Structure formats: C-alpha cells, structure tokens
Amino acid sequence: MKIDIYGLLEKVRNQRPVVHHLTNWVTIYDCANIVKVFGASPVMAHAKEEVADMAKIASALVLNIGTLTIDFIEAMKLAAKSANEKGIPVVLDVCGAGATKLRDEKCFELLDEVKISIIKGNSSEVARIAGENVQTKGVDATAVEKNLIEIAEGLAEKRKCTVVITGKEDVVSDGKKALLVKNGCEMMSNIVGTGCMAASVIGTFAAVENDLAVASASGLCCFEIAAEIAVKLSKGPGTFKEKLYDSVFYLDKKTIEKMRKIESL
Amino acid sequence: MKIDIYGLLEKVRNQRPVVHHLTNWVTIYDCANIVKVFGASPVMAHAKEEVADMAKIASALVLNIGTLTIDFIEAMKLAAKSANEKGIPVVLDVCGAGATKLRDEKCFELLDEVKISIIKGNSSEVARIAGENVQTKGVDATAVEKNLIEIAEGLAEKRKCTVVITGKEDVVSDGKKALLVKNGCEMMSNIVGTGCMAASVIGTFAAVENDLAVASASGLCCFEIAAEIAVKLSKGPGTFKEKLYDSVFYLDKKTIEKMRKIESL
Amino acid sequence: MKIDIYGLLEKVRNQRPVVHHLTNWVTIYDCANIVKVFGASPVMAHAKEEVADMAKIASALVLNIGTLTIDFIEAMKLAAKSANEKGIPVVLDVCGAGATKLRDEKCFELLDEVKISIIKGNSSEVARIAGENVQTKGVDATAVEKNLIEIAEGLAEKRKCTVVITGKEDVVSDGKKALLVKNGCEMMSNIVGTGCMAASVIGTFAAVENDLAVASASGLCCFEIAAEIAVKLSKGPGTFKEKLYDSVFYLDKKTIEKMRKIESL
Numbered sequence: 001m002k003i004d005i006y007g008l009l010e011k012v013r014n015q016r017p018v019v020h021h022l023t024n025w026v027t028i029y030d031c032a033n034i035v036k037v038f039g040a041s042p043v044m045a046h047a048k049e050e051v052a053d054m055a056k057i058a059s060a061l062v063l064n065i066g067t068l069t070i071d072f073i074e075a076m077k078l079a080a081k082s083a084n085e086k087g088i089p090v091v092l093d094v095c096g097a098g099a100t101k102l103r104d105e106k107c108f109e110l111l112d113e114v115k116i117s118i119i120k121g122n123s124s125e126v127a128r129i130a131g132e133n134v135q136t137k138g139v140d141a142t143a144v145e146k147n148l149i150e151i152a153e154g155l156a157e158k159r160k161c162t163v164v165i166t167g168k169e170d171v172v173s174d175g176k177k178a179l180l181v182k183n184g185c186e187m188m189s190n191i192v193g194t195g196c197m198a199a200s201v202i203g204t205f206a207a208v209e210n211d212l213a214v215a216s217a218s219g220l221c222c223f224e225i226a227a228e229i230a231v232k233l234s235k236g237p238g239t240f241k242e243k244l245y246d247s248v249f250y251l252d253k254k255t256i257e258k259m260r261k262i263e264s265l
Numbered sequence: 266m267k268i269d270i271y272g273l274l275e276k277v278r279n280q281r282p283v284v285h286h287l288t289n290w291v292t293i294y295d296c297a298n299i300v301k302v303f304g305a306s307p308v309m310a311h312a313k314e315e316v317a318d319m320a321k322i323a324s325a326l327v328l329n330i331g332t333l334t335i336d337f338i339e340a341m342k343l344a345a346k347s348a349n350e351k352g353i354p355v356v357l358d359v360c361g362a363g364a365t366k367l368r369d370e371k372c373f374e375l376l377d378e379v380k381i382s383i384i385k386g387n388s389s390e391v392a393r394i395a396g397e398n399v400q401t402k403g404v405d406a407t408a409v410e411k412n413l414i415e416i417a418e419g420l421a422e423k424r425k426c427t428v429v430i431t432g433k434e435d436v437v438s439d440g441k442k443a444l445l446v447k448n449g450c451e452m453m454s455n456i457v458g459t460g461c462m463a464a465s466v467i468g469t470f471a472a473v474e475n476d477l478a479v480a481s482a483s484g485l486c487c488f489e490i491a492a493e494i495a496v497k498l499s500k501g502p503g504t505f506k507e508k509l510y511d512s513v514f515y516l517d518k519k520t521i522e523k524m525r526k527i528e529s530l
Numbered sequence: 531m532k533i534d535i536y537g538l539l540e541k542v543r544n545q546r547p548v549v550h551h552l553t554n555w556v557t558i559y560d561c562a563n564i565v566k567v568f569g570a571s572p573v574m575a576h577a578k579e580e581v582a583d584m585a586k587i588a589s590a591l592v593l594n595i596g597t598l599t600i601d602f603i604e605a606m607k608l609a610a611k612s613a614n615e616k617g618i619p620v621v622l623d624v625c626g627a628g629a630t631k632l633r634d635e636k637c638f639e640l641l642d643e644v645k646i647s648i649i650k651g652n653s654s655e656v657a658r659i660a661g662e663n664v665q666t667k668g669v670d671a672t673a674v675e676k677n678l679i680e681i682a683e684g685l686a687e688k689r690k691c692t693v694v695i696t697g698k699e700d701v702v703s704d705g706k707k708a709l710l711v712k713n714g715c716e717m718m719s720n721i722v723g724t725g726c727m728a729a730s731v732i733g734t735f736a737a738v739e740n741d742l743a744v745a746s747a748s749g750l751c752c753f754e755i756a757a758e759i760a761v762k763l764s765k766g767p768g769t770f771k772e773k774l775y776d777s778v779f780y781l782d783k784k785t786i787e788k789m790r791k792i793e794s795l
Contacts, residue, residue: 018403026558026574028291032457037502042457043361043403044291047334050367057364057402069577096573099587102580137587138548138573190779192562192572236776237567246501249455283668293556297722302767307722308626308668309556312599315632322629322667511766514720 001264005218006253008209013039017059017207022046022076024066024095027196034197037249040204048075052082059207060088062200065103066095073106080114089117089206093199097121098128098136111159118212119155120164120199123148130155141167149178149265162212166198170220174213181217182261183224191237198223217262225259226251266529270483271518273474278304282324282472284465287311287341289331289360292461299462302514305469313340317347324472325353327465330368331360338371345379354382354471358464362386363393363401376424383477384420385429385464388413395420406432414443414530427477431463435485439478446482447526448489456502463488482527490524491516531794535748536783538739543569547589547737552576552606554596554625557726564727567779570734578605582612589737590618592730595633596625603636610644619647619736623729627651628658628666641689648742649685650694650729653678660685671697679708679795692742696728700750704743711747712791713754721767728753747792755789756781
C-alpha cells in the first residue's frame with residue numbers, strides 16, 4: 001500500500017476545508033495557525049448555542065480536553081452530535097488523560113455518548129484510555145510497559161475507530177491495518193503545542209480523505225517532515241516553531257517523497 | 266485631504282493610551298502584542314464585575330466576537346455602556362458574522378443596545394451585518410457581489426458609525442467620506458490573527474484621533490506598511506509574524522511617507 | 531551568600547517538576563512554553579472539579595489574575611488549598627492589581643484565605659497590595675513614590691511570604707533578607723508576556739528550592755540573562771521573543787557565571 005501523501009496535501013490546499021475546533025486555551029492559536037498554513041480554514045467556536053451550527057459548515061471537528069470544564073465538555077457533545085449527523089470525522093485529543101479523575105471520566109463520557117472517529121494522544125494518555133494502569137504526569141508522556149501497537153489495535157477494535165499514538169514513532173491503527181510514521185525530531189517535544197497541533201493536522205487531513213488511518217498518517221508525516229526541515233533552519237525551540245510554520249507552508253512533492261518514512265505493519 | 270499618518274503614530278507612542286479589549290481566545294495574545302509594539306498599553310479584562318471599571322481607565326474599547334458566549338456578550342455590553350458614558354470609541358470586530366445564527370443575532374444586539382463607533386470585518390462579514398444575503402465560511406471571507414464601498418457607506422449611514430471592510434484594499438467610510446487603504450500583502454491572509462490585530466490597531470489609533478475614519482485608515486496603513494516590510498524580511502508565514510512585530514516597532518516617518526497608499530474617494 | 535544559580539537550573543532540568551498554572555488567557559501559551567524550555571513540565575488546568583487533583587501531582591502552583599473571573603478565583607482557591615496541604619509553593623502574580631476594585635478585592639481574598647508563598651508583581655501592583663495609594667494604568671507599571679525595598683520587606687513581613695517586585699532592577703525579599711537582580715533589558719517591557727513568564731519561572735525554580743527568595747532571584751536571573759542574550763540576536767520585539775526561548779534553552783554554567791548580577795542587601 002503506497003499512500004499518496006502529497007495528493008492529500010494538495011486536496012487540503014485546493015478544497016480548503018473548514019476545521020471546527022473546541023480546543024484548549026493554551027495552544028488554541030497554534031491549532032488554528034497550523035491548519036491555516038496547511039491551506040485549510042480553521043474556526044474556533046465553543047458556545048453551546050452555536051457549536052452545532054458551526055459543525056454543520058465544517059468538514060471535520062477537532063476536540064481537545066487540555067483545559068476542559070464541565071460546560072466545555074457539554075458543548076463538545078453538542079458539536080460532536082451535529083458532526084455525527086452530518087457524517088464528518090471527529091478527532092478527540094485525550095490531552096492529559098490519566099492526570100486527574102475528571103479527565104478520564106470525561107473522555108469516557110465522550111467516547112460513550114458520541115461517535116469519535118479518531119482518538120489521538122501520547123503513549124501514556126492513550127494507554128490510560130485503553131484501560132491500562134498508567135499514571136500520567138500532567139500533559140507529558142510517561143513510560144508505558146505494554147506494546148503500543150497492541151494498545152492502539154485493541155482500542156481501535158473496542159471503540160470502532162482509528163487510534164493514533166504520537167511519540168518518537170507514531171502508531172496509527174484502525175483495527176484492521178496499522179501504520180508507523182517515523183518522521184519527526186526531538187525538538188518537537190521541547191516546545192508546548194506540537195501534540196495539539198498534530199491533532200489539528202489529523203483533523204485537517206481527515207476532512208479530505210475517508211480512510212482515516214491513511215489521513216492521520218499522511219497528516220503526521222507532512223507535519224513531521226516540516227519539523228525535520230525546521231529544526232535545521234532554527235537555533236532553538238523559539239525559532240523552531242516559526243520555521244515549522246514556514247516549512248509546512250512550502251512543503252512540496254519532491255521533499256515529501258524524499259523524506260517520508262511511513263511503514264505498513 | 267492629506268492625512269498626517271505619522272503624526273497619529275507619534276501620538277500613540279507619546280500618549281500610550283490604554284486599549285481595553287474583550288476579544289477572542291485564539292488571537293488574544295496577538296491583539297495585546299500588536300497594541301504594545303505600536304507603543305500603547307493593552308489590557309484584556311472580561312469579568313462582568315470589572316469591565317465597566319476597566320473601560321473607565323481606557324481610551325478605547327475593542328470588542329471581538331470570535332469566540333463569543335452569551336455571558337461574554339453580556340460583559341461586552343457592560344463594557345461598552347461604560348465606554349459610551351466616558352465618550353471613548355468602541356470598535357466591534359464582527360468576526361465570523363454570517364457563520365451561525367448566534368453570531369448574527371449577537372452582533373445586531375450589540376449594535377442596537379450600545380453605541381458602536383467603528384464596525385470592522387472582512388467583506389462577507391460586513392455585508393452580512395449590512396443586511397446582504399451572504400453565507401460566510403467560518404471566519405474567512407467569501408465572495409460578495411455588491412460593491413463594497415456602497416455597502417460600507419450604507420451601513421455607516423444606517424448605524425451612524427464608521428465602517429471598515431478589510432481585504433486586498435481596505436474600505437473605510439463614515440457615511441460622509443470614504444477612504445481606501447491599498448497597502449498590505451497576500452501573506453497577511455496566510456496566517457491567523459491579522460484581521461483581529463487590525464481591529465486592535467484601529468482601536469489604538471481611535472484612542473488618539475477623533476475623526477474615526479482617519480484614525481482607522483491611518484492605523485491600517487501603518488500596520489500594512491509594516492506587513493509589506495515584514496514579508497520581504499521573512500521566509501514564510503511563521504517568520505512573517507515575528508518580523509511584522511519588529512517592523513511595526515521601528516516604523517518611521519520616512520518609510521510611512523514613501524510607502525503610504527491611501528486614497529480619498 | 532553566593533547563590534548556586536546554575537545548580538538550581540540543573541535541578542529544574544533534571545527533576546522536570548510539574549508546574550500547575552491557573553493563569554490568564556493572554557499569555558497562557560508563553561507561561562507554559564517558558565516553563566517547558568527551562569526543562570520543566572507545565573500543566574494548565576482550571577476546572578473546579580480537577581484543580582485540587584492536578585495540584586497534587588505538581589511541585590509548584592502559579593496563580594495569575596490577569597483575566598480573572600469570580601469562578602476562576604474560586605478555582606484558584608481550591609487549587610491553592612490543595613497545594614497548601616501538599617506543602618508545595620504557591621506563586622501569586624497580582625497582575626493588574628490597582629486597576630479595578632475587583633482585582634484588589636480578589637487579591638486580598640486569596641491572600642487571606644489561602645497560604646501564598648510568593649507575591650509577584652510590578653512596582654505599582656505590589657505597592658497597591660502593600661496598601662499604598664497607587665492607581666495602576668491597566669497592566670503596565672506606574673510611578674511609585676516609596677522605596678521599593680521597604681515596600682517588599684514590609685509586605686513580606688505582613689503576609690509572611692516572599693515578595694518579588696519586577697522592574698529594571700528586581701527586588702526580592704522574604705522579610706529577613708533582600709536580594710536585587712540587576713539583569714534584564716529594556717526590550718522585555720516592549721512585548722506582552724515577560725511579566726507573566728517571570729512568575730512562571732519563579733514557580734519553576736521554587737519547585738526545586740526551599741529558600742523561596744533564592745529560588746525567585748535565581749529564576750529571574752536566568753530568565754533575564756537569556757533576555758540580554760536574545761536582544762543582541764534579534765531585530766525587534768517579534769524576533770526577540772523567539773530568541774528568548776532559544777536562549778533560555780541553551781543557557782549554560784559559563785554564561786550564567788559571567789553575566790549574573792545578583793546582590794544581597
């Protein structure tokens with residue numbers, strides 16, 4: 001299976017899909033801006049009175065529980081139900097799952113009450129959602145003993161969705177096939193926001209491609225190739241982020257074909 | 266009519282007016298920082314219990330409905346009433362108008378219940394507020410058939426305020442005179458935040474100049490000259506934004522006089 | 531007393547403490563990112579239902595009233611009580627104190643109802659909290675007549691805590707000893723966020739050092755040395771901020787020893 005990554009990037013740039021977010025207050029700008037520099041159209045809206053309407057004009061919905069409140073989760077459910085009705089993909093970034101009881105409970109509530117198309121998190125967050133006994137340390141990943149591919153596959157089957165575990169290598173599984181994305185660089189973990197941006201990128205690609213494992217892996221691959229380019233052009237974590245936006249914006253076919261590191265399992 | 270743009274910029278830098286914002290959570294940092302690098306003093310405050318007090322120490326108020334909630338709109342009204350009493354200008358950025366029913370309703374409520382001095386938006390947002398039948402696509406502009414100058418003039422007369430339509434050319438009308446600002450560059454539309462920052466810049470200049478059409482056009486002209494300089498110094502949308510702040514900070518008289526493209530109609 | 535500043539920085543980098551924030555929506559990204567580039571692990575959480583749990587996995591708590599609401603202050607109290615029980619330091623950034631009655635009242639409520647370990651603000655904010663008759667102008671410092679060292683010492687004794695007044699020279703007092711940090715540069719006051727970031731840095735160092743005056747002064751010294759380096763590498767306020775992150779990330783022992791300007795009083 002040879003994925004046409006650049007073909008999907010072109011679709012994003014040509015179709016300019018609206019990607020509706022209910023995300024956290026820390027990285028909300030970065031989530032919007034990464035969608036924008038990929039060529040799509042981000043919109044952030046969280047009022048209960050409008051989320052259903054906004055989801056209706058969108059091509060994908062991205063939920064991120066990073067700075068959740070009870071009210072905010074209620075708005076997420078309304079948005080997700082509207083997205084489910086329209087049939088657009090819903091990405092859930094289980095940011096900080098395992099850190100507090102509230103986060104775990106609300107993740108499970110969302111997964112039980114609405115149709116989540118893609119669950120995304122780092123290794124300890126996703127392990128927690130898959131039922132493993134992991135204590136996460138805030139929003140940064142902690143050690144997970146079990147094999148990540150097994151965890152992703154198990155959760156994908158259980159929840160009938162696509163599961164993405166980000167890390168040095170990203171694991172993507174839809175329960176039938178698994179993909180590994182081996183792009184990216186260490187510097188991504190030295191700044192705040194790359195994890196949240198990854199979820200937004202996944203949503204952006206899912207807006208133009210029905211095979212959600214392919215969409216997720218392609219989006220991550222593009223994002224992380226750009227990061228590899230950016231780190232060489234920058235002198236630390238501050239300049240890295242700006243160069244990351246530059247590099248995404250100018251990604252071309254030749255670069256993607258040369259640098260891509262996706263494996264089917 | 267030859268506008269003394271640099272004279273107004275100097276007033277901003279010397280008077281350092283406090284510009285009170287109730288804005289959205291996506292670009293709140295950028296709104297604050299652009300005001301700061303122009304030399305003024307931004308303050309963001311949205312608690313119902315303090316917005317009236319905060320508006321009283323300010324020289325302009327900027328409202329932006331980008332991530333509105335019902336409560337937030339109520340706080341906007343309290344702030345605007347206080348601003349109206351004090352007699353300071355109130356800018357309303359109708360961000361995303363036309364995307365959902367809630368946004369339209371709340372814009373009209375604000376326009377009906379408080380005195381808005383300057384309405385600012387992109388072409389489809391302002392057309393919607395002017396009563397045209399336009400469906401906007403999230404927060405990005407969509408095509409508008411009717412002549413933008415007519416729309417601006419009509420809305421300015423109807424609402425007895427100044428109207429600013431941003432775009433490749435910015436249209437400014439106070440119902441009596443119209444101004445066109447032809448500065449700016451394509452790259453501004455490739456990042457999130459330039460629209461919101463434009464409203465903050467307009468508020469900053471309105472804090473030091475009573476002719477609100479002149480203030481709006483002058484602020485936009487400075488901001489967009491800085492953008493033209495920034496795009497030449499940058500390598501994409503990430504570095505562009507940082508260079509934009511640098512360029513605003515160091516704007517001087519000679520550069521403004523050389524690059525200004527303002528026309529009276 | 532010769533403070534081992536680099537030793538504390540190494541502790542931050544090795545222990546990677548979780549620093550829990552309830553901060554404002556303007557600079558929340560910068561607060562998180564500065565903690566991250568110092569090598570620690572920021573977490574932002576403000577739901578009343580989880581703040582106590584989150585504080586329990588943290589090594590320091592940072593509160594910032596920049597965009598306070600009544601609800602938000604209630605969440606701060608719950609977080610602070612949990613932090614007090616665990617015995618971790620609580621930093622309060624009295625951002626905008628003196629600008630409105632609400633801010634003053636809520637600062638005093640926090641100081642009366644929970645144990646604040648470190649009060650941090652600019653000269654006019656801290657003077658207000660110390661009971662001086664100062665009108666602040668939004669969030670920027672205004673002139674204070676009384677000697678700042680006296681104000682810091684008096685407030686430290688009265689509230690039995692450490693007091694930090696940031697400015698051209700930063701004053702730190704725990705009521706027994708006072709320290710002056712003379713690092714930093716003018717450019718820090720030309721962008722939004724350096725004050726809030728300073729509070730986050732203080733919290734980060736307080737997470738690894740029990741002498742809170744030493745922790746505060748050491749954190750500020752590192753942050754401001756990085757700023758001095760950054761300003762030389764940048765071309766204005768936009769590029770300055772990115773270079774600031776770069777410079778913090780690569781701070782080394784030799785640089786700190788050469789550039790440090792801390793005095794005991």
